[in-house]
Amino acid sequence: MLVSELKPIGEILGSLRPGERVFVVACGGCAQTTGAGGEKAIQTLKSAVLEGEHPVVGALEIPFLCNKALIGLKLSRVRTTVDKAEVFVVASCGVGVQAVATVTGKPTVPASNTLYYGAFQGVWPAEERCARCGECVLAETGGICPLTVCPKGLLHGPCGGSYQGECELEPGRPCGWQKIYDRLAELGRLDLFEKFRPPKDRRRALDVPLSRRRTTLWDLEFWEE
Amino acid sequence: MRLRERLAHGEFVITCEAAPPKGADVGPALEAVRKLAPKVHAFNVTDLQSSVLRMSSWALCALIKREGFEPILQMTCRDRNRLALQADLLGAWALGIENVLVLTGDHPVLGDHPQAMPVFDLDSVQLIAVIQALNSGRDLAGNELSGRTDFFVGAAVNPTAEPLEPHLAKLRLKAKLGIGFIQTQVVYDPQAFVRFVQKLDGVRVPMLVGIIPLKSAKMARFMNEHIAGVHVPEEIIKVMERAKTPEERRQRSVEICARIVRAVRPYCQGIHFMPMGWEDCVPDIVELAGI
Numbered sequence A: 001m002l003v004s005e006l007k008p009i010g011e012i013l014g015s016l017r018p019g020e021r022v023f024v025v026a027c028g029g030c031a032q033t034t035g036a037g038g039e040k041a042i043q044t045l046k047s048a049v050l051e052g053e054h055p056v057v058g059a060l061e062i063p064f065l066c067n068k069a070l071i072g073l074k075l076s077r078v079r080t081t082v083d084k085a086e087v088f089v090v091a092s093c094g095v096g097v098q099a100v101a102t103v104t105g106k107p108t109v110p111a112s113n114t115l116y117y118g119a120f121q122g123v124w125p126a127e128e129r130c131a132r133c134g135e136c137v138l139a140e141t142g143g144i145c146p147l148t149v150c151p152k153g154l155l156h157g158p159c160g161g162s163y164q165g166e167c168e169l170e171p172g173r174p175c176g177w178q179k180i181y182d183r184l185a186e187l188g189r190l191d192l193f194e195k196f197r198p199p200k201d202r203r204r205a206l207d208v209p210l211s212r213r214r215t216t217l218w219d220l221e222f223w224e225e
Numbered sequence B: 001m002r003l004r005e006r007l008a009h010g011e012f013v014i015t016c017e018a019a020p021p022k023g024a025d026v027g028p029a030l031e032a033v034r035k036l037a038p039k040v041h042a043f044n045v046t047d048l049q050s051s052v053l054r055m056s057s058w059a060l061c062a063l064i065k066r067e068g069f070e071p072i073l074q075m076t077c078r079d080r081n082r083l084a085l086q087a088d089l090l091g092a093w094a095l096g097i098e099n100v101l102v103l104t105g106d107h108p109v110l111g112d113h114p115q116a117m118p119v120f121d122l123d124s125v126q127l128i129a130v131i132q133a134l135n136s137g138r139d140l141a142g143n144e145l146s147g148r149t150d151f152f153v154g155a156a157v158n159p160t161a162e163p164l165e166p167h168l169a170k171l172r173l174k175a176k177l178g179i180g181f182i183q184t185q186v187v188y189d190p191q192a193f194v195r196f197v198q199k200l201d202g203v204r205v206p207m208l209v210g211i212i213p214l215k216s217a218k219m220a221r222f223m224n225e226h227i228a229g230v231h232v233p234e235e236i237i238k239v240m241e242r243a244k245t246p247e248e249r250r251q252r253s254v255e256i257c258a259r260i261v262r263a264v265r266p267y268c269q270g271i272h273f274m275p276m277g278w279e280d281c282v283p284d285i286v287e288l289a290g291i
């Protein structure tokens, strides 16, 4: 179970370019259970996006956004609207956002911050894809998570150890920042590569605050332990 | 004259790496610095290079400063969080250290304490922004400081990185945040360096080109295989191979370096030596290159 919460609407709208045609996707799995997915998120996001004067060309709830095959199947049924969309706004954990970005090959904006995970970890291995940093930056990194794809978790491009697309850590391991660069180039968004990002708020990744421990989810999954 | 003044005046500058000791005895490190000082304008003190434990960079910087020479503090993001980095920077300033070269740092698994926690709370771009904040009298959290620093900040780049574009983009971002000098990774192919300079458009920061004297053909091959982004051309390796005696190898190596220095000189504002134990070659290279 990955616990996420919706980002402030202003931040989501800030990641969209003026008049961009939006497709909203929400996870009906963990994200819905924790209140940041499902039909509720779709409604919130649709009205916010419309208010920000972006046309919404489509919206879809998919039971588990960490299941790439399922995303492909569901989206292929609404092919024509998917083709019209210029950007996907995704309410789910970071894994789901990355899955949508990979399947669609289009700019993808996370509507949520992923905070931590509980017992069930989704179909696409979560710990390899999302470090639950609580300040999701996937909108600026082509839908590839720099915190998990780069062993140093850098936020501004490759270190000196990146060579011919390989990471300094071990032979054969791709350099995450080369992947992000290539994806942003494909999306025509290299401007984002040269954007300054302030240091992360590490509190978000460290501990589960008391307020969260009082949720039903917490009770269900952690109480006895 | 200080490094920043020399560069501002358009002087051609020589810097050289000085490694802190693996241990408590700074004698030999300082001795090497004293010997080189007549030919070198400033000494880069490495920060646990290759993630191998050594004495801290600021300590050797302070000792170099005490001897009357100019240090450049190398600072990586590998081992300290934002609190420790800022604390060390304030301390370094109080010890008279003015120049900082900001680096990401190698991953700890590559060094001699592979079990260590990789920190990387900030990255090199953010660390530059933090130093600019300290220079303006505030810390990263925006709190006002008693007295401000005035660090001269530098960044590193590999001119022969492949593909080059992401590294260029990162360098442009660093230049936007405010850097006063660039020191490059080692260059063995002057043409590749010139190509890099031509792509730099917009980045107008004095650049010092990295030089490492080759000890042998074997060292060249080793670097080609194991050091990311280092490429020694085959012709150079052949020249080293033909040298039979140690004296001959040293002589060839000095000639190779001098030739590279002469070739890159019109395109840069200085040379940055990384002698790796061959400190005594540096004056010979400088002389032969006619600097």
Ligand code: SF4
Pocket: A093, A094, A095, A110, A113, A114, A129, A130, A131, A132, A133, A134, A135, A136, A137, A138, A145, A146, A147, A148
């Ligand atoms: S940036 Fe990465 S670690 Fe942070 S929430 Fe997004 S996917 Fe997860």
Ligand code: SF4
Pocket: A149, A150, A151, A152, A153, A154, A157, A158, A159, A160, A161, A162, A163, A166, A167, A168, A169, A174, A175, A176, A177, A178
């Ligand atoms: S080589 Fe790339 S993935 Fe590896 S640590 Fe450096 S920037 Fe990160």
